[in-house]
Amino acid sequence: xxxxxxxxxxxxxxxxxxxxxxxxxYSVDCVWKTAYKIFTGTKNCCYKFLTILCAFPIAxxxxxxxxxxxxxxxxxxxxxxxxxxINCHIIRLYVRTCLDSCLAPCCTDMGLFFSRIRIAKGPGTxxxxx
Numbered sequence: 001x002x003x004x005x006x007x008x009x010x011x012x013x014x015x016x017x018x019x020x021x022x023x024x025x026y027s028v029d030c031v032w033k034t035a036y037k038i039f040t041g042t043k044n045c046c047y048k049f050l051t052i053l054c055a056f057p058i059a060x061x062x063x064x065x066x067x068x069x070x071x072x073x074x075x076x077x078x079x080x081x082x083x084x085x086i087n088c089h090i091i092r093l094y095v096r097t098c099l100d101s102c103l104a105p106c107c108t109d110m111g112l113f114f115s116r117i118r119i120a121k122g123p124g125t126x127x128x129x130x
Contacts, residue, residue, distance in 0.1 A: 015035075015039050015040060
């Protein structure tokens with residue numbers, strides 16, 4: 001069994017990827033084969049030892065971490081966001097009422113004032129403003 005990458009496909013750690021001789025320089029075959037066996041055996045033994053040693057504590061820590069994260073989102077963050085949105089809606093209504101009563105008449109009058117301005121280009125070279 002090989003460690004899996006992010007997408008779930010097997011990711012193999014190969015001897016040739018870690019230890020590679022440059023083109024044109026080669027060691028004796030028995031050295032290469034023995035080094036390969038030592039590398040593979042050491043890698044497999046160390047990996048199994050580390051998983052036996054660390055898998056359970058790490059699984060416990062990650063499980064607790066995700067449980068805490070879920071608890072925070074379900075019981076703290078979600079209701080806090082809902083509470084905030086309810087309060088923002090009330091503040092929005094209050095601000096809209098204040099703006100409608102104070103600024104709306106001024107904006108309406110200014111709109112009527114500026115809507116009566118007409119700019120027309122006459123038959124001459126100068127622009128006429130009426």
